[in-house]
């Protein structure tokens with residue numbers, strides 16, 4: 001068995017009742033200049049929607065995050081599929 005990394009628990013964690021899994025997703029690129037440099041995400045919109053993604057991983061939420069290219073300024077929306085299984089008490 002692999003050793004589990006200790007995780008610092010904070011009071012803020014109580015608000016997060018769901019476990020978030022990290023999935024490998026392709027790096028988002030600017031459709032205009034192919035740069036992967038971008039500004040910070042903002043105006044995040046998410047929808048509770050379950051399904052199976054391209055990597056055959058189940059997801060529970062679809063998330064759209066607005067960003068813009070750091071090199072040419074092209075605005076785009078990065079869409080991601082996230083699996084947030086609710087933690088049963």
Ligand SMILES: [Zn+2]
Pocket residue numbers: 030031032033034035069070071072073074
């Ligand atoms: Zn660009």
